[in-house]
Amino acid sequence: MTTRRIAVVSAGLSNPSSTRLLADRLAASTVRLLEGEGIEAEVDVFELRDYAHDITNNLLTGFAPAALETMLNTVVSADAVIAVTPIFSTSYSGLFKSFIDILDPDALTGKPVLIGANAGTARHSLAIDYAIRPLFTYLHAEPVSTGVFAASSDWGASGDQVAPLGERIDRGAAELAEAIARRSPAASADPFDPANYLGEGRSFGHLLGGLAGE
Amino acid sequence: MNDTTTTLNPQASAMQFGIFTVSDITEDPTTGRTPSEGQKIRDAITLAKHAEAVGLDVFALGEHHNPPFWSSSPTTTLAFIAAQTERLLLSTATTLITTNDPVKIAEDFAMLQHVSGGRMDLMLGRGNTGPVYPWFGQDIRQGLPLAIENYALLHKLWREDVVDWEGKFRTPLQGFTSTPRPLDDVPPFVWHGSIRTPEIAEQAAYYGDGFFANNIFWPSEHYQRLITLYRQRFAHYGHGTPEQAIVGLGGQVFMRANSQDAVREFRPYFDNAPVYGHGPSMEDFTEMTPLTVGSPQQVIDRYAGMRELFGDYQRQLFLMDHAGLPLKTVLEQLDILGGEVVPVLRKELAQNRPAEVPDAPTHASLVAAKYRDQGPQEKIPNSNRGDNLTGGAPYRETAGTTGSSFGVAATRQGA
Numbered sequence: 001m002t003t004r005r006i007a008v009v010s011a012g013l014s015n016p017s018s019t020r021l022l023a024d025r026l027a028a029s030t031v032r033l034l035e036g037e038g039i040e041a042e043v044d045v046f047e048l049r050d051y052a053h054d055i056t057n058n059l060l061t062g063f064a065p066a067a068l069e070t071m072l073n074t075v076v077s078a079d080a081v082i083a084v085t086p087i088f089s090t091s092y093s094g095l096f097k098s099f100i101d102i103l104d105p106d107a108l109t110g111k112p113v114l115i116g117a118n119a120g121t122a123r124h125s126l127a128i129d130y131a132i133r134p135l136f137t138y139l140h141a142e143p144v145s146t147g148v149f150a151a152s153s154d155w156g157a158s159g160d161q162v163a164p165l166g167e168r169i170d171r172g173a174a175e176l177a178e179a180i181a182r183r184s185p186a187a188s189a190d191p192f193d194p195a196n197y198l199g200e201g202r203s204f205g206h207l208l209g210g211l212a213g214e
Numbered sequence: 215m216n217d218t219t220t221t222l223n224p225q226a227s228a229m230q231f232g233i234f235t236v237s238d239i240t241e242d243p244t245t246g247r248t249p250s251e252g253q254k255i256r257d258a259i260t261l262a263k264h265a266e267a268v269g270l271d272v273f274a275l276g277e278h279h280n281p282p283f284w285s286s287s288p289t290t291t292l293a294f295i296a297a298q299t300e301r302l303l304l305s306t307a308t309t310l311i312t313t314n315d316p317v318k319i320a321e322d323f324a325m326l327q328h329v330s331g332g333r334m335d336l337m338l339g340r341g342n343t344g345p346v347y348p349w350f351g352q353d354i355r356q357g358l359p360l361a362i363e364n365y366a367l368l369h370k371l372w373r374e375d376v377v378d379w380e381g382k383f384r385t386p387l388q389g390f391t392s393t394p395r396p397l398d399d400v401p402p403f404v405w406h407g408s409i410r411t412p413e414i415a416e417q418a419a420y421y422g423d424g425f426f427a428n429n430i431f432w433p434s435e436h437y438q439r440l441i442t443l444y445r446q447r448f449a450h451y452g453h454g455t456p457e458q459a460i461v462g463l464g465g466q467v468f469m470r471a472n473s474q475d476a477v478r479e480f481r482p483y484f485d486n487a488p489v490y491g492h493g494p495s496m497e498d499f500t501e502m503t504p505l506t507v508g509s510p511q512q513v514i515d516r517y518a519g520m521r522e523l524f525g526d527y528q529r530q531l532f533l534m535d536h537a538g539l540p541l542k543t544v545l546e547q548l549d550i551l552g553g554e555v556v557p558v559l560r561k562e563l564a565q566n567r568p569a570e571v572p573d574a575p576t577h578a579s580l581v582a583a584k585y586r587d588q589g590p591q592e593k594i595p596n597s598n599r600g601d602n603l604t605g606g607a608p609y610r611e612t613a614g615t616t617g618s619s620f621g622v623a624a625t626r627q628g629a
């Protein structure tokens with residue numbers, strides 16, 4: 001069976017980062033649940049901090065330096081994306097949005113996404129649903145219904161005792177695993193393949209309009 | 215009418231080398247001075263004439279409709295340059311096929327073709343300034359459909375004496391004749407420029423036109439994919455082998471005899487350049503893109519290697535005068551380019567160039583391809599009835615000739 005690929009994008013800025021910690025938990029849980037279904041999955045984890053200068057340069061010049069280009073290709077060709085950002089000033093971080101802004105607007109269309117976010121207090125938890133989810137909806141990605149928010153307190157005894165972080169991670173991961181399992185493995189669409197920009201079996205005459213082809 | 219049109223054409227050459235300018239008026243970051251529009255326009259004409267003087271083949275001019283750019287009316291400028299040069303081929307980089315009326319493009323460039331004696335071609339592009347679309351009554355989201363439909367009309371206007379047309383974007387035409395007809399009834403050669411769009415490579419291939427990769431803003435791997443696609447589709451549409459497709463490349467260099475001097479002198483211009491300034495370091499940018507800052511030999515080495523990436527090609531243009539570089543510096547750069555770099559590149563790129571790879575297209579080569587050894591024919595109108603719809607053709611069946619020595623052509627029937 002084809003190995004599925006999950007791209008994890010973590011926008012945490014510190015090192016070690018609790019954003020990354022949450023991202024790793026989400027990824028590990030997803031892979032474990034897929035294994036239970038007999039589906040093998042690989043994970044590529046990217047810390048946006050490592051690409052921060054390249055992302056800025058891409059914004060300024062319009063093209064991605066080689067390392068960033070490789071990373072972008074890995075993300076947009078993955079079977080699913082786990083996207084985790086710290087909440088800054090009630091929304092996703094600026095670096096996270098800059099990363100989204102350099103993606104081709106169609107790049108995430110139809111792609112299952114598991115959203116994660118973290119902040120100092122649980123009072124920011126709705127940012128997932130008023131800020132991050134609409135962003136992925138706009139991109140025509142398919143974020144699973146559970147977004148996982150981790151407040152600092154969730155990492156200790158003072159966290160949510162009724163719906164503890166571990167359970168919420170597993171719930172989001174289960175939804176993502178299910179979304180991956182019910183899809184065919186992602187096929188890469190080469191934008192320079194005439195079948196993709198013209199449509200299968202079509203000719204430039206179709207772009208001109210009214211022609212029946214060659 | 216019998217000796218001016220074809221004798222002024224540049225010598226046939228495998229490769230054409232030249233410069234292209236975007237016409238930006240930028241502050242010189244080393245002096246804080248910004249030249250006036252008038253000064254920059256005069257400078258551009260000086261540069262074009264100097265390009266010819268140092269042995270370059272092509273001067274190509276951009277089109278913009280907002281400050282700080284001055285070149286809103288390229289054919290006016292190019293015609294003025296044509297009048298003051300003898301060999302130089304005038305082109306554009308680019309002409310906006312999306313927001314210009316294709317009828318006006320057909321007329322303006324046919325005029326330029328006549329007054330320059332065929333020393334012109336043009337490069338079509340979609341433009342990258344969003345507000346130009348609404349300023350000219352268009353919607354940027356229609357950029358690609360505009361490029362495809364407008365060029366289909368332009369192509370027709372230069373090839374059919376009487377055009378009936380109905381499209382999505384332009385008011386319909388009934389019985390329209392674009393005048394003057396192209397010089398020698400041979401349409402200007404067209405390049406299609408694109409930075410990222412496979413449909414434009416497809417368009418160039420479909421018509422058997424040239425494809426120009428700007429090549430200066432993105433890494434080479436990206437343009438390799440576009441050019442490979444164009445070459446494959448050129449063959450797919452039956453115009454020849456992939457190697458026979460007509461490819462042009464942009465480039466960007468700054469040179470001094472000593473490479474450290476080049477780096478030191480160019481850095482403030484790079485760091486403050488409108489397009490990539492305050493972004494990647496000059497070192498990173500020169501590694502990622504064809505920008506080469508160094509000695510003439512470094513430039514030769516880098517650009518002699520282009521055909522390894524893109525195949526043997528026909529035109530190499532360099533961006534030399536942007537980012538506030540003063541006229542004196544740019545003239546010195548042209549001296550080095552024409553004196554030391556291009557002669558070596560001509561030799562190196564001619565080595566092992568397969569015979570099947572076509573020479574760079576010129577008016578003379580297009581005339582030769584159309585008329586063989588019969589000499590070109592020029593259009594002579596019938597007496598004006600003011601009516602293209604009911605009578606016969608608006609032009610005489612027997613065309614006049616410009617090649618007076620060719621007796622057969624003088625009496626040849628039809629065009």
